[in-house]
Structures are given as C-alpha cells and as structure tokens.
Amino acid sequence: DGGITQSPKYLFxxxxxxxxxxxxxxxxxxxxxxxxxxxxxxxxLIYYSQIVNDFQKGDIAEGYSVSREKKESxxxxxxxxxxxxTAFYLCASSREQAGNQPQHFGxxxxxxxx
Amino acid sequence: AQKITQTQPGMFVQEKxxxxxxxxxxxxxxxxGLFWYKQPSSGEMIFLIYQGSYDQQNATEGRYSLNFQKAxxxxxxxxxxxxxxxxxxxxxxxARFKTIFGAGTRLFVKA
Numbered sequence: 001d002g003g004i005t006q007s008p009k010y011l012f013x014x015x016x017x018x019x020x021x022x023x024x025x026x027x028x029x030x031x032x033x034x035x036x037x038x039x040x041x042x043x044x045l046i047y048y049s050q051i052v053n054d055f056q057k058g059d060i061a062e063g064y065s066v067s068r069e070k071k072e073s074x075x076x077x078x079x080x081x082x083x084x085x086t087a088f089y090l091c092a093s094s095r096e097q098a099g100n101q102p103q104h105f106g107x108x109x110x111x112x113x114x
Numbered sequence: 115a116q117k118i119t120q121t122q123p124g125m126f127v128q129e130k131x132x133x134x135x136x137x138x139x140x141x142x143x144x145x146x147g148l149f150w151y152k153q154p155s156s157g158e159m160i161f162l163i164y165q166g167s168y169d170q171q172n173a174t175e176g177r178y179s180l181n182f183q184k185a186x187x188x189x190x191x192x193x194x195x196x197x198x199x200x201x202x203x204x205x206x207x208x209a210r211f212k213t214i215f216g217a218g219t220r221l222f223v224k225a
Contacts, residue, residue, distance in 0.1 A: 033213075035215075040217075040218075041217055041218070042118075042205055042216055042217045043205070043215040044215075045214075048212070058212070088157060090157075090159060092159070097211055097212075098147075098211070099145060099146050099147035099166075099209040099211070100147045100166055100209075101147075101209075102149060102164055103159075103161065105158055105159035105160075106158070107156070107157060108157040
C-alpha cells in the first residue's frame with residue numbers, strides 16, 4: 001500500500017541537541033510538507049517542497065531545517081535554535097502543490113524535551 | 115491575508131443524528147480549494163472532502179457533505195447519521211498554493 005512513513009513515533013531531545021525526523025513517501029508525489037501541531041491547535045506550516053532539491057520556508061521555519069535530495073524523502077531537523085520544540089510533527093505530501101490537491105499525512109512524531 | 119475560522123471548539127451529537135461543523139474563510143483569491151480533515155486521537159490526519167471555489171454543486175462523499183456558500187465565505191461540513199467512530203478533531207483548510215488550517219472542532223458522538 002502506498003503511504004507516508006514517519007519515524008520515530010516518539011522522540012526526546014536534550015538541551016543543545018539537534019534531532020532529525022524522518023519522512024518517506026511511496027506515493028510518487030512531487031510536493032511534501034512539514035507541519036507543527038501544538039495541543040488543542042491547528043497545523044502550522046514549517047517547510048514545504050515542490051520538487052527535488054527545492055524547498056521554501058513556511059510560517060514558522062526558524063529553528064528548523066530540511067533537505068529534499070530524493071523525491072521520496074523529506075527529513076526535518078529540529079535544531080538547538082528551536083527553543084520550544086515540544087510538539088506533534090506531521091509530514092504530508094500531495095501530487096503537486098495546487099489548491100485542488102488533498103494532502104496525505106503520516107502518523108506523526110511526538111517530540112519532547114528531556 | 116488568508117484566514118480560516120472554526121468557531122466551535124467542541125460539539126456533541128447523538129449517535130445516528132446529523133451534525134454541522136462550521137467553517138468560514140477569508141481570501142481575495144478567486145481560485146482556491148477548501149478541504150476537511152479528520153484527526154482521531156491517534157493523531158493521523160485523514161482527508162474527508164474537497165470543494166473547489168468554482169464548483170457549482172456542493173461536494174459529497176458518503177456521509178460527508180460540504181455546504182458551500184461562496185458569498186458568505188463559508189464551507190460547513192455536514193456529517194449525516196453520526197457514528198461513535200466519528201468522535202475526533204475536525205479541521206477545515208483552505209489552499210491556493212499553501213494550505214492553511216483552522217483551529218479545529220472536537221466532535222463527541224454520544225451513544
């Protein structure tokens with residue numbers, strides 16, 4: 001079955017540490033996205049990528065970095081510059097970045113500070 | 115600027131009854147898409163239904179229908195014959211090139 005795989009499901013970060021969240025899709029989608037969700041709130045866009053080797057900042061990119069070296073993969077690094085990283089992170093993909101394309105989501109990664 | 119508003123933090127509905135979840139939006143773009151997603155307690159987001167801004171008819175997908183009133187800029191989700199498994203968070207979203215999400219409505223279905 002095609003879908004999006006996020007790993008790990010739970011992640012703990014120490015102070016001053018960078019951590020990387022994995023996102024892999026086998027849907028052959030061009031566009032991929034990272035969102036952050038805080039308790040009781042909606043999703044906020046961190047980064048998005050329309051094609052391989054290209055990505056743009058979303059609304060809350062500070063303290064995060066991404067890469068898109070392969071179509072299938074869009075890892076997110078939470079750097080030590082992100083002072084409040086505790087949240088639920090969701091990766092998504094769509095066939096293309098257009099207003100009529102639904103996004104398909106992974107199961108998410110819960111990140112906490114130790 | 116684009117904006118999505120869901121004014122109902124929580125809603126209760128009796129099993130087998132219909133329920134309407136409200137969503138209003140604001141945009142100056144003539145072309146956009148409106149989406150509803152369901153988020154169960156496990157966390158994954160599930161796409162439910164899509165409405166294009168130029169679509170003349172309201173979208174329907176099984177028990178889900180989208181009541182689209184373009185002049186009022188509203189895109190309410192109607193769930194008919196509610197089931198216990200419908201208990202979840204529901205998010206309205208609007209997309210042009212980026213997608214923005216509302217704050218969500220938590221639906222509780224009572225047996």
